[in-house]
Amino acid sequence: MGGGDAGDATSKTRVVVVGGGVAGAILARSMQFLADVVLIDPKEYFEIPWAELRSMVEPAFSDRSLVKHTDYLTNARVITSSAVNITENQVLTADGNSVSFDYLVIATGHAYSTPTSKQERLEQFQQDNQKIKSSQSVLIVGGGPSGVELAGEIAVDYPDKKVTIVHKGSRVLEFIGHKASKKTLDWLISKKVEVLLEQSVDLDSISEGDGVYTTSTGQKISADCHFVCVGKPLGSSWLQDSALRDCLNENRRLMVDEYLRVKGRSNIFAIGDITDIPEIKQGFLAERHATVVIKNLKLLMKGTKENKLAKYKAASPMAIVSLGRKEGVAQLPFATIIGCLPGLIKSKDLFVGKTRKTLGLVSST
Incomplete structure (x- = not known):
């Protein structure tokens, strides 16, 4: 497992991704050679969510639709635990880790109670x-x-x-x-x-x-x-007492700006179902969110000015x-x-x- 602990990667910008669903997995994979990437997810694998029901009638189908995070994250650290809180510059996990970040991407979508392994x-x-x-x-x-x-x-x-x-x-x-x-x-x-x-x-x-x-x-x-x-309930309850509690709207979604940054934050992004973007919550749109944030992280790491960042437009139904x-x-x-x-x-x-x-x-x- 690459990435090591905080000590040996000080020169690299640290990007912490919370949630290993569609959006989080794609983003972590794209950024793993450009930054010191840490993925925090309660499961050891990524599940292609729209394949779940086929897997119930044809279990053999599920082997290709479940992918261990370490299979596609060859140069990142994976913490198999739930995030429980966020401070101004750290994510705290249920197993007692505190992970500091330069950039944070929240992709906790909906809360599924699926097995860890x-x-x-x-x-x-x-x-x-x-x-x-x-x-x-x-x-x-x-x-x-x-x-x-x-x-x-x-x-x-x-x-x-x-x-x-x-x-x-x-x-x-x-x-x-x-x-x-x-x-x-x-x-x-x-x-x-x-x-x-x-x-x-x-x-x-x-x-x-x-x-x-x-x-x-x-x-x-x-x-x-x-x-x-x-x-399924939204995966935002862990944010209710966090440094981002004021960024949740009345439906408990994270409010984001046109660059998919959490409102009022310059280094925290949110992608996928957890966002308040007015569109149908779907996997392929979560992928599109990830693509925009990957572009923006690359630009910010280069020191690009804000007005040059990529914008996200809500999709038509x-x-x-x-x-x-x-x-x-x-x-x-x-x-x-x-x-x-x-x-x-x-x-x-x-x-x-x-x-x-x-x-x-x-x-x-």
Whole structure:
């Protein structure tokens, strides 16, 4: 593991990256030979988030979508722990490290409770897969992108299984337009997925033992197992008592300027889902955030003036949601399409090959 401790890298600018998701991983990799890079992440691996649901129906897929941080960070230090606080010039971690920084990039996105080791995560996918295989009926709680993609994966790979989605909203995929929602609902129904809208399931009272779930309207659903696909909390709670507490908005997102610097800070950036940029929170946009901040760090390290920094423009609403292996629904700035074309773009490989390439890994097919 390169990088060494603080003592031997004094001449190099230190860039500390908190969060090893899409944005953090790409940024740390790009900067590792230009600065003394330290990545702080509670997991020892990077997970390609949009491959998660495919890995549940095809566990073999997960081996390429989970990458140990040390595989792509050959010249950086990785601290496998959670960041718990920030002072003016240090990040404190749960395992007692305090890491000083010249530049800090916060990329903690959403808080996932996934295992620390890659091996345990692979085993988790195996267990999920067993759960799906051994069940005749599956209940999915939540009709956002994760719930819809999981339902699509199961409906296509196991057409004989009964899949039910319970969603508290008035339509599936509320984060995109009505037209895309409607087309997706029609597709799900055509695959015999039952979709119950404007209902919820009390997650605290669920037990899989009896196989009967009651919704908020009193409807009973029998299912052999269930998966919870509701929104994950933002990864910002650790900042609430930190030096950046005043930089969080009312939704607990970090407020950033046009250069993606945290408001009022000249050497702290935020990228990915944690930012208050008014756009759909998605992986490919997190990559774009990372690209802008990589440019800006390089410029600042050279002493470039502020007005020469790269600016980030919020993206127009665009999204592709996979529907099984071959189809998908895409909301593009000019049209909403469903079927094989969006499927070709995303569903076959779920951008895993492309993401591995971005991280400099030769894609093993």
